[in-house]
Amino acid sequence: MYKQKAPVREFVDDYVREKIAGMDYETAMAQCRQITELGKALSEQNIKLQIPAVDVLQIPEGEYDLQRFVYHFFAKIFWNNEFSFEDNAVINYDWYHPQDCTRHTIEEVRDWFTQNGLTINHEFVDFYGITVKGTF
Numbered sequence: 001m002y003k004q005k006a007p008v009r010e011f012v013d014d015y016v017r018e019k020i021a022g023m024d025y026e027t028a029m030a031q032c033r034q035i036t037e038l039g040k041a042l043s044e045q046n047i048k049l050q051i052p053a054v055d056v057l058q059i060p061e062g063e064y065d066l067q068r069f070v071y072h073f074f075a076k077i078f079w080n081n082e083f084s085f086e087d088n089a090v091i092n093y094d095w096y097h098p099q100d101c102t103r104h105t106i107e108e109v110r111d112w113f114t115q116n117g118l119t120i121n122h123e124f125v126d127f128y129g130i131t132v133k134g135t136f
Contacts, residue, residue, distance in 0.1 A: 002104065007058060122134075
């Protein structure tokens with residue numbers, strides 16, 4: 001399930017989704033190709049950043065690749081060198097084109113399990129999402 005991201009990332013994702021969600025496929029893909037070009041350009045810089053913690057922006061201290069830093073905390077500008085340009089663009093499209101997209105916190109997911117009488121026997125949270133498994 002999609003995890004609630006850093007506040008600036010949430011704002012930008014919602015803003016872009018609002019602009020793109022109602023577009024026809026070709027128009028939306030043209031916008032997503034521009035986003036993909038930006039992701040590719042950031043990745044090609046091959047820069048590592050040493051970032052201090054910024055609690056108010058929910059940015060943990062650490063070393064980040066420039067593209068991943070922007071991706072995790074500011075906007076989903078997806079790029080993966082293992083994929084073709086068009087595959088990367090489709091991944092960006094898949095994130096921004098749906099009109100309905102919910103993101104959640106681990107606390108919300110735990111509450112759902114508790115409210116439904118489930119015992120959590122596995123949970124994993126990272127930058128990308130939340131995985132929780134449980135039993136009755």
